[in-house]
Amino acid sequence: MDKGWGVVIVAAGRGTRMGTTESKQFLLLQDKPVFIHTLEVFAALKEISEMVLVTGAADVERCLDWVKEYRLESRVRVIPGGKERQHSVHEGLKALKTDWVLVHDGVRPFVDRKQITGCMEAAMSGGAAVLAVPVKDTIKQVNAEGIVTATPDRSSLWSIQTPQAFRLSSLLRAYESAANDGFLGTDDAMLAERQGLPVKVVEGSYTNIKLTTPEDLEYAAFLLGGEKKR
Ligand SMILES: Nc1ccn([C@@H]2O[C@H](COP(=O)(O)OP(=O)(O)OP(=O)(O)O)[C@@H](O)[C@H]2O)c(=O)n1
Numbered sequence: 001m002d003k004g005w006g007v008v009i010v011a012a013g014r015g016t017r018m019g020t021t022e023s024k025q026f027l028l029l030q031d032k033p034v035f036i037h038t039l040e041v042f043a044a045l046k047e048i049s050e051m052v053l054v055t056g057a058a059d060v061e062r063c064l065d066w067v068k069e070y071r072l073e074s075r076v077r078v079i080p081g082g083k084e085r086q087h088s089v090h091e092g093l094k095a096l097k098t099d100w101v102l103v104h105d106g107v108r109p110f111v112d113r114k115q116i117t118g119c120m121e122a123a124m125s126g127g128a129a130v131l132a133v134p135v136k137d138t139i140k141q142v143n144a145e146g147i148v149t150a151t152p153d154r155s156s157l158w159s160i161q162t163p164q165a166f167r168l169s170s171l172l173r174a175y176e177s178a179a180n181d182g183f184l185g186t187d188d189a190m191l192a193e194r195q196g197l198p199v200k201v202v203e204g205s206y207t208n209i210k211l212t213t214p215e216d217l218e219y220a221a222f223l224l225g226g227e228k229k230r
C-alpha cells in the first residue's frame with residue numbers, strides 16, 4: 001500500500017544574515033510566526049499525511065506551544081535539528097514513514113498549493129523534482145581578485161527554491177552517502193544528483209522567497225498585504 005507523502009519543514013537555523021535578535025523563523029508577520037504561516041500551507045493539503053517541523057533543541061518547547069495555539073498539533077510533530085541545514089533535514093527524514101517526501105524551508109511562507117502539488121506530481125513521474133525560477137539577471141563567475149572569469153549562458157540557469165520532492169528511501173540513501181563522504185550541499189537535490197538521480201525542475205514563482213536578509217521582511221509584509229486583498 002502506498003504510504004503517501006510526508007513533509008520535512010526545517011526551522012533550526014540562526015538567521016545570521018537577517019541579523020535580528022529573534023531567529024527569523026519566529027518573527028511575526030501579521031502577528032503570526034513565519035514558520036506557522038509555512039506550516040499552515042502544507043497542513044491544508046490532504047495529500048500530506050505526515051508533517052515534521054525541525055527546530056533548534058532549545059526551541060522545541062515553544063514551537064510546540066505555537067503549534068498548539070494554531071491548532072496544528074494533530075498534523076505536526078516537532079523534533080530537534082542539527083548544526084547545518086543538511087543535518088536538520090536528515091533528522092526530519094529519519095522521523096518519517098511515508099513513501100514520498102517534500103523538503104521545505106520554514107522561512108519560505110509564500111509557497112502555494114499549486115506549486116507544492118506541481119512538485120509532487122513531477123516527482124511521482126520522474127523520481128525527484130525541485131521548484132525553481134529562471135534567473136533574471138546576467139550571472140558572472142568572478143575570481144578572488146574581483147575579475148570576471150566567465151558568463152554562463154543564462155538560458156540554462158535557474159534559481160532553486162523549495163519544496164523539493166523525492167522518494168523517501170532514495171533521499172535517505174543520498175543523505176547517508178553524503179554524511180559518510182563528509183559532503184555538505186546547499187540544497188537537497190544536490191545530494192540526490194550525486195547519486196545519479198534525475199531531478200526535474202518545476203517552474204514556480206518569484207514570490208516564493210526565502211526570508212534571508214532584512215529587506216526580505218518588508219517585501220514579505222507587502223506580499224501578505226496583497227494576499228489579504230485577494
Ligand atoms: N542548522 C540549520 C540551518 C538552517 N536550517 C533551516 O534551513 C532553512 C534555510 O536556511 P537559511 O536561510 O540559510 O537559514 P539560516 O541558517 O537560519 O540563515 P543564515 O545562513 O543567515 O544563518 C531555514 O528555514 C533554516 O531555519 C535548519 O533547519 N537547520
Ligand SMILES: C[C@](O)(CO)[C@H](O)COP(=O)(O)O
Pocket residue numbers: 085105160161162186187188210212
Ligand atoms: C535549499 C535552498 O532554499 C535553495 O535555495 C537554500 O539553499 C537554503 O539555504 P541557503 O543557506 O540560503 O543556501
